[in-house]
Amino acid sequence: MMDKLFAGVRIRCLEKADYDKTGQKWSVFLAPNTLLKAVARLNDDGWFLEDVCAVDSVEGFLVLYHFDHWQKSGRLSLKVLVPHDDPRVPSISGMYQGALWHERETHDFHGIVFEGHPNLIPLLLPAEADFHPLVKDAKSRLPLKDLMVLGEVVSCEESIQALFPEEAEEAAAEQGGEEAEAEAES
Amino acid sequence: MTRYPNMEQVTGDFYTQNFEKGAREGSLILNMGPQHPSTHGVLRIILELDGEYILRCDPVLGYLHRMHEKMGESKTYRGFIPNMGRVDYGCPLPWNWAFVGAVEKLAGIEVPERAEYIRVITTEMNRITSHLLWWGAYILDLGAFTPIMYAFDEREWLLDLLQTPTGSRLTYSSFRVGGVGHDIDDKFIEGLKAFIPYFRSRLPMYKDLVTDNIILRKRVEDIGPMPLDMCRRYGATGPVIRGSGLAYDIRRAEPYGIYDRFDFEIPTQDTCCCMGRYKVRLAEFEQSLRILEQAVDQIPDGPIIMDKAPKPSWKPPKGEVYFAVEGARGKTSVYLVSDGTKSPYRVKLRAPGFSNLSLFAEAAQGTLLADAVAILGSLDLIIPEIDR
Amino acid sequence: MKIPIELIRIVVALVAVMAWVGLNALLLVYCERKYAGHIQRRPGPFEVGPHGIIQPLIDGLKLMAKQLLMPDGADAILFWLAPILSMIPVLLLFLCIPYSPLLTGWEVNLGLLLILAFAGLNVLALLLAGWGSNNKWGLLGAARAVSQSVAYEIPLLLAVLAIAFQTGTLNLTEIVNGQGSWPWQWNIIVQPLAFLIYFTSILGETNRAPFDLPEAESELTAGFHTEYSSMGFGLFFMAEYANMVVVCSVATVLFLGGWKGPFFDGWWWFLAKTYVLLFVMIWLRWTYPRVRFDQLLNINWKWLLPLAVANLLGTAFLMKVFA
Amino acid sequence: MNAIRKNVIQPIIDLWSLIVGLKVTGKYFCQRHVTVHYPRKIIPAELTDTFAGHIELIPSAKDPTIPKCISCMMCATNCPSNCIKVLKQKAPKVSPEQEKEWAEAEARGEKVKRPKAPKNPAKFSYDYSLCSLCGTCIENCPVSSLRFSHDIYIVATDRKELTMDLLARLARQAEAQAGKPADRAPGVLEQAAEAGQEASAKEA
Incomplete structure (x- = not known):
């Protein structure tokens, strides 16, 4: 289904997420330059934007776009990884005006620049604020593999696959270890 | 200018100056809020007026911004639940549910049957109180002072009842990961059973006093059209979209908890105007009452929280999760990224009012100032939820 | 030098009227708040005095004790002139109302004309207040006030004119004398449409809900008196209530038989009728939402005005045929 | 025909809706008001009993002035707002002579009962102005020594007044145990139940 929807759009990684576990049905890694193309497909197919947010990780800011559909229930998240030193993503507010505020908010919190946004001024923070509250310091940043798991991978580029090395086993091992730890603590 | 030596200072702040850049010659720039009777708290809207017609407007947010998302990163999972009661004071229980549900989904926790029923009962009661508050406040926006008092009449009784399972009257934070915090008793069930027919008997009065009133109808009918395509572009949900004729309700579209067990309808109105949204909310009273009736009859005995409920130092597995519930204002959801430690790595709160309000600038264009107030009210704003 | 007796009489009456206006305002504020309270199923003012009876007096004292503020850049003369200008015409209006055959401050042959003329002055005060306070809300409120008052003056005049046609006089005392003691002898029976038009128009004239657009607080915060504090606001407040009393008194004179009533004629009947009308005005305010501005003008130009003209023409025609 | 309906009948129906509105408010004007007049009447105890106010200590079974608390610090460490401060006793x-005596006794191999610190806290201070009433402390108390109070009448003019000494409060409560409860007005809930019964009777 997703293959057809995104036919012709260069996708870095397409995975079928575990809905019961993550609340998302599809998760799509994109490069910033193909984002607009993908969003245009979603727009044509009648998806609506739930929110835009970002997660700060070692590899960079992971900008997330959550989409949902009125008739075909199922959440789709577009993920765009941008580097810390030059966080630029094209703005999707031309197609989804709802993104106007979500992008301004993300700009406030993470300092991500949405290129082509008509009015990228502070939304929730005061106008003179010169900090981005949700940007973590280098010490507390974690790599993506510690934050999320890849579901059933449909297609994936090397570069994304490399971010999640043997994640299945590792996750299982870690989880078991943590549970033991938690029990020991309590 | 020389007559008023201090006049130069009055140039407006950053937002006004930014807004003024695109202003037409001879139009009036007006700051509505942040202290204005009908912006429901501290919303500020900069308007460009031609006479009383709105040429352009721009809401300015952030006056009640508390950065809940940052707080979430430093608190434990248990410690963040009280914050959920404060995000939206009008209808906090869906927020409770959204956060707790996200954590439960992440950790794969099963909630006891009775707790599920208590969650449904309290949430639906909360939906009614929230809609009652909205109803009164909306009519107040339109200039009638009395209905809010009648609405508070019912609301107070519901709040008295809600006190049993939540312990408080406004900022409920009674849900726990794996269940709920307080049990309900027979007295509560009796009170609720008495309340349902009473509230039904009051609804015709609402219709007589307000809904049928010609002045009100003229104020809200065909005002603020929000066609479905516009709702989609802005991501509007809840009564806003149901007032535009689409039966989209998370309780049906993406069932959570035990909502698939109840028989209820999703009221819709296809007029797309303020009256549509108004009627949808009034119809939701009846649907909530129906769910309450069924839930009260079916509620089983049993524990209200899972065995070995998570302690404050509990650590969920790592991973990301997105969980959405149907709040009084629409899709209320929490996106959570856990790194496997005691506190979340990232919490994103998706407020329905945020998306609904972003629609306002487009909907209000070209209307009268009084209509803008009517449109603003029909979106059912709770500013702390929008600013988070 | 001989002081004309008429002048003394007017001065005495003026002083009496001022006291009467103040008393009325206090009483009406109290009534309004109590009525509102009871309609909303709460007691209303209850703490100051038995059943809160001296609450309005205390509120008045509080208003007087507050600081008079003027916004930066306001036009000082106009700003302070406005509240005074809103009060003075009302005082003059009270002078010529016949409460009873004896209790008439100043009997003028053209009393009705005088009242209508002075009533129109109020809008000037609102305009000055809104313009002079250098506030955008005030300006919008003033603009609304002017167009509203100008619009509603016309059906009001036409409705009153029908009575003048019918009675053939502009003297208020004579208009009352033309009516009988019993309700079916009052003008309202002959002219019900004129009464309805008059009553609707005075709601617009006195800026009462549902036509309180110049100060519509959910749209314009407080409209023309946004910037007024202390007694500046107090005077507007008093003038509003005094205006209400005047228009209801005139309604009593024109349509409800003035001081005449079953069994005992006298000022008590006058007061009772006036207060019943005032009660209805308050009742309306606490029941209805506010109309929108264009609707307000539509009601006037599309409904009230044609009806008033038709009523006037009908009256003239019938007078010609039967008299 | 349509024109007549639009221009004559519809306005009359519209005007009638205004009369209906007046009837509703008029009806309520004649009815008794429903607000509780606070200083003269207070709401019934059944309503305050379910209210979760600030936290308070539960007395031990033996002595009503001493809490069950064992100063384990679970509440203070788990509080998300850091509003509880507990001081252990x-x-x-011990006088040096006594100490010496015990030491000698121990040296002889006898068992000595050294006095231990009492478990109940020396001080239990709680800042209500910070508390979000989440109940974490209550849920985590291993000896259930904490509960929500039902105090809805708490008033303060200063933030400092909201910092409470819960031990002193416990002592006061023990003292006031003999006092009789205040008279209550007929409850709103009772009225609600009554009205609900009436409505259901009407339906039937």
């Missing part, structure tokens, strides 16, 4: 001071 110190062991009673």
Whole structure:
């Protein structure tokens, strides 16, 4: 289904997420330059934007776009990884005006620049604020593999696959270890 | 200018100056809020007026911004639940549910049957109180002072009842990961059973006093059209979209908890105007009452929280999760990224009012100032939820 | 030098009227708040005095004790002139109302004309207040006030004119004398449409809900008196209530038989009728939402005005045929 | 026909809706008001009993002035708002002679009962102005020594007044145990139940 929807759009990684576990049905890694193309497909197919947010990780800011559909229930998240030193993503507010505020908010919190946004001024923070509250310091940043798991991978580029090395086993091992730890603590 | 030596200072702040850049010659720039009777708290809207017609407007947010998302990163999972009661004071229980549900989904926790029923009962009661508050406040926006008092009449009784399972009257934070915090008793069930027919008997009065009133109808009918395509572009949900004729309700579209067990309808109105949204909310009273009736009859005995409920130092597995519930204002959801430690790595709160309000600038264009107030009210704003 | 007796009489009456206006305002504020309270199923003012009876007096004292503020850049003369200008015409209006055959401050042959003329002055005060306070809300409120008052003056005049046609006089005392003691002898029976038009128009004239657009607080915060504090606001407040009393008194004179009533004629009947009308005005305010501005003008130009003209023409025609 | 309906009948129906509105408010004007007049009447105890106010200590079974609390600090460490401060009691001071005696006894191989610090806290201070009433402390108390109070009448003019000494409060409560409860007005809930019964009777 997703293959057809995104036919012709260069996708870095397409995975079928575990809905019961993550609340998302599809998760799509994109490069910033193909984002607009993908969003245009979603727009044509009648998806609506739930929110835009970002997660700060070692590899960079992971900008997330959550989409949902009125008739075909199922959440789709577009993920765009941008580097810390030059966080630029094209703005999707031309197609989804709802993104106007979500992008301004993300700009406030993470300092991500949405290129082509008509009015990228502070939304929730005061106008003179010169900090981005949700940007973590280098010490507390974690790599993506510690934050999320890849579901059933449909297609994936090397570069994304490399971010999640043997994640299945590792996750299982870690989880078991943590549970033991938690029990020991309590 | 020389007559008023201090006049130069009055140039407006950053937002006004930014807004003024695109202003037409001879139009009036007006700051509505942040202290204005009908912006429901501290919303500020900069308007460009031609006479009383709105040429352009721009809401300015952030006056009640508390950065809940940052707080979430430093608190434990248990410690963040009280914050959920404060995000939206009008209808906090869906927020409770959204956060707790996200954590439960992440950790794969099963909630006891009775707790599920208590969650449904309290949430639906909360939906009614929230809609009652909205109803009164909306009519107040339109200039009638009395209905809010009648609405508070019912609301107070519901709040008295809600006190049993939540312990408080406004900022409920009674849900726990794996269940709920307080049990309900027979007295509560009796009170609720008495309340349902009473509230039904009051609804015709609402219709007589307000809904049928010609002045009100003229104020809200065909005002603020929000066609479905516009709702989609802005991501509007809840009564806003149901007032535009689409039966989209998370309780049906993406069932959570035990909502698939109840028989209820999703009221819709296809007029797309303020009256549509108004009627949808009034119809939701009846649907909530129906769910309450069924839930009260079916509620089983049993524990209200899972065995070995998570302690404050509990650590969920790592991973990301997105969980959405149907709040009084629409899709209320929490996106959570856990790194496997005691506190979340990232919490994103998706407020329905945020998306609904972003629609306002487009909907209000070209209307009268009084209509803008009517449109603003029909979106059912709770500013702390929008600013988070 | 001989002081004309008429002048003394007017001065005495003026002083009496001022006291009467103040008393009325206090009483009406109290009534309004109590009525509102009871309609909303709460007691209303209850703490100051038995059943809160001296609450309005205390509120008045509080208003007087507050600081008079003027916004930066306001036009000082106009700003302070406005509240005074809103009060003075009302005082003059009270002078010529016949409460009873004896209790008439100043009997003028053209009393009705005088009242209508002075009533129109109020809008000037609102305009000055809104313009002079250098506030955008005030300006919008003033603009609304002017167009509203100008619009509603016309059906009001036409409705009153029908009575003048019918009675053939502009003297208020004579208009009352033309009516009988019993309700079916009052003008309202002959002219019900004129009464309805008059009553609707005075709601617009006195800026009462549902036509309180110049100060519509959910749209314009407080409209023309946004910037007024202390007694500046107090005077507007008093003038509003005094205006209400005047228009209801005139309604009593024109349509409800003035001081005449079953069994005992006298000022008590006058007061009772006036207060019943005032009660209805308050009742309306606490029941209805506010109309929108264009609707307000539509009601006037599309409904009230044609009806008033038709009523006037009908009256003239019938007078010609039967008299 | 349509024109007549639009221009004559519809306005009359519209005007009638205004009369209906007046009837509703008029009806309520004649009815008794429903607000509770606070200083003269207070709401019934059944309504305050379910209210979760600030936290308070539960007395132990033996002594009503001493809480069950064992100063384990679970509440203070788990509080998300850091509003609880518990001070443990110190062991009673021992005179040097006594100490010496015990030491000698121990040296002889006898068992010595050294006085231990009492478990109940020396000080239990709680800042209500910070508390979000989440109940974490209550849920985590291993000896259930904490509960929500039902105090809805708490008033303060200063933030400092909201910092409470819960031990002193417990002592006061023990003292006031003999006092009789205040008279209550007929409850709104009772009225609600009554009205609900009436409505259901009407339906039937």
